[in-house]
Amino acid sequence: MITFTINTLSERNVIMKTTLLFPGQGSQYVGMGKFLFVRFESARRAFEEASEALGYSVSRLCFDGSLEELTRTENAQPCILTVSIAAYRVLLENLDIEPYYCAGHSLGEISALTAAGALSFTDAVRLVRLRGRLMQESQQEGEGGMLAVHRLDSSVIEAECGRPDVRGTVAVSNLNGGGQIVISGLQRSLNRISENLTRLGGRVVPLNVSAAFHSPLMKEGAAKFAAELSRIHFQPLRHWVLSNVTALPYPDENFIPALLAEQMVSVVNWQGCMRFLVERETDRMIEIGPGNVLGNMLRREKAASCLIQSTDQEDDWRNLLSAGGRMARGTNYDAYLKAALCAKNYNVIDTASEYMNLIAEPFRELERLASGARKGESEGADWKNLVVSALDKILEIKKTPSLRREDILNRLGEEGGNVHNVQYA
Secondary structure, three states, X not given: OOOOOOOOXXXXXXXXXXXXXXXXXXXXXXXXXXXXXXXXXXXXXXXXXXXHHHOOOHHHHHHOOOHHHHHOHHHHHHHHHHHHHHHHHHHHHHOOOOOXXXXXXXXHHHHHHHHOOOOOHHHHHHHHHHHHHHHHHOOOOOOEXXXXXXXXXXXXXXXXXXXXXXXXXXXXXXXXXXXXXXEEEEHHHHHHHHHHHHHOOOEEEEOOOOOOOOOHHHHHHHHHHHHHHOOOOOOOOOOEEEOOOOOOEOOOHHHHHHHHHHHOOOOEOHHHHHHHHHHOOOOEEEEOOOOOHHHHHHHOOOOOOOEEEEOOOHHHHHHHHHOOOOOOOOOOXXXXXXXXXXXXXXXOOOOHHHHHHHHHHHHHHHHHHHHHHHOOOOOOOOHHHHHHHHHHXXXXXXXXXXXXXXXXXXXXXXXXXXXXXXOOO
16 A cells, blocks of 8 residues: 655635546446537547557447447447547637646546646557456456445445455445445355345445456556556646545656556545545536546535536536536426425335435425425525435435436436436446
8 A cells, every 4th residue: 555645735726626527437338429529629639549549440439339349348448538538628628727636536547647647648548448458357257346335334345345255355446425335356255245235234236347346356457557557657747636546636746657556456435535625625526528427426425515517418518618617507306306206105114204204304305496496596506416315315215226216317317407327336
């Protein structure tokens, strides 16, 4: 484990302290980045540079390939990085914005370092293709996997990972925040521990990966990755970039090789990164790249009161560009209230009085927000976070099945807000 103390540079005076968030693997989908490619020359150049560096068409993979092909780790990682950097270039070209911090989830940390000028884009796409290949080759196909666990404290999950029958073959790999912890390990051990975690009250969701990323089982791949990192000349950082390993900014570029290699075998402390940013009163966080995974996780954190924006869809860009970087909001709060009222109640455990006591407060919150919107009240910066949190709480109390619960939130987000494409990765 690498340890160090950080001497924070004097902070610049900025009107709005902005953080750019870069997604990792799991955010990919066929068609990602196509709007940027069609609309913006700078985005097309990013795709062309990546294709030239890799020797195949990245745009074909992103727009016309199969999801199975795109999801292969060695393909997904350079494609997600390309879409992220294309979006970053468009953002800087069209908005008067100066990011104060950059942070990326797993693979996204390399996107963040690229955006901060630590390495060239062509070096970055080659590096993440190698990273993906090494991560996949660290285990035989189907030997390893990952599970997202909800509703259990980290100490409970760690205790289960330390049981004699699974010790050394399964470990906590991601502290994602928003009530989500991910574990990685050999599939036979994950099957065993999944039953125990469910029995303890947890909600367990298998992730669509075939290896135990961010665990000691990646040791061989991490050693090879460290050797490749040692050959790259990293440049001084233009912006603060947070490390997934330490949940602190890199002191300087000299720490990059060791921390990126360690990230492959260590816990991704995304929750720690977000706490760091919230404690420093970040005003706005913009997710740069495909999907809304990071924004969704952040909205589930009660302490997150900053403006959360996306760059995934055409409407996201229309809002960003037309409003000078502030999202034009148009949430249908009545739709959230209707979804809460109409959702089937699967709760057969609590008594009627217990059920009503639990559900009364989030229902009142939804009614308050819907009533305010109907009266034409100016939408508060925290309204969207509150309405999503209240509905999510109601669905939890009603014991709505996880797939149905995610479908409701995704549909509402697609029809009238930011919260869509909910994933657990």
